[in-house]
Amino acid sequence: MKEKIIKQSVLLFQQKGFSETSIQDIVDALDVTKGTFYYYFTSKETLLMDIHLRYIDDLLNRQQAIMESESDNRGKVVKTVMLLIEDIETQGPNGRVYFREMRNLAPDNAKIIKAKRETFQLTIEEIIRQGIQTGEFRKGLHPRMTSFAILGVTNWSYQWFNPAGEVSAKELAYMFADFVLYGIQSEEE
Numbered sequence: 001m002k003e004k005i006i007k008q009s010v011l012l013f014q015q016k017g018f019s020e021t022s023i024q025d026i027v028d029a030l031d032v033t034k035g036t037f038y039y040y041f042t043s044k045e046t047l048l049m050d051i052h053l054r055y056i057d058d059l060l061n062r063q064q065a066i067m068e069s070e071s072d073n074r075g076k077v078v079k080t081v082m083l084l085i086e087d088i089e090t091q092g093p094n095g096r097v098y099f100r101e102m103r104n105l106a107p108d109n110a111k112i113i114k115a116k117r118e119t120f121q122l123t124i125e126e127i128i129r130q131g132i133q134t135g136e137f138r139k140g141l142h143p144r145m146t147s148f149a150i151l152g153v154t155n156w157s158y159q160w161f162n163p164a165g166e167v168s169a170k171e172l173a174y175m176f177a178d179f180v181l182y183g184i185q186s187e188e189e
Contacts, residue, residue, distance in 0.1 A: 073131030
């Protein structure tokens with residue numbers, strides 16, 4: 001039942017927004033009682049934190065797998081871009097809630113999520129830094145700003161990209177990866 005509550009809540013939060021969705025809306029959609037909701041979550045904000053933790057922890061785990069499986073930094077950048085874009089297709093509603101509703105987390109919870117987001121960003125920054133050192137990426141790049149650019153391009157896609165449209169998630173991921181790599185490749189290449 002906990003998974004059903006989470007899934008239904010994500011859909012309602014995406015559709016109506018966190019603030020406009022009540023616990024009553026959630027339990028009505030599932031045809032259960034508020035007692036059922038409170039058995040799993042102490043509040044709507046606790047539920048939102050659970051959604052955020054699941055999303056970012058999954059991203060961090062998959063990012064770590066990329067770091068362990070890819071030997072070159074170009075491959076790490078491509079796989080990271082693919083991870084983020086293909087998630088729009090597989091995790092669309094969760095991603096939209098994650099990016100849009102963080103402002104509704106309590107300050108202590110927001111701090112936890114921000115730290116995890118920073119870990120994800122710092123890993124990309126380190127990929128760029130290492131790529132500069134190995135000559136895969138051109139000298140003169142600012143690793144921190146480049147990592148933010150990669151995240152900006154990929155994360156904003158949640159707002160406009162339709163995986164069922166004329167371009168698939170995989171195609172868009174390759175377009176973005178090509179765009180990113182073309183802009184950061186070494187002059188020798």
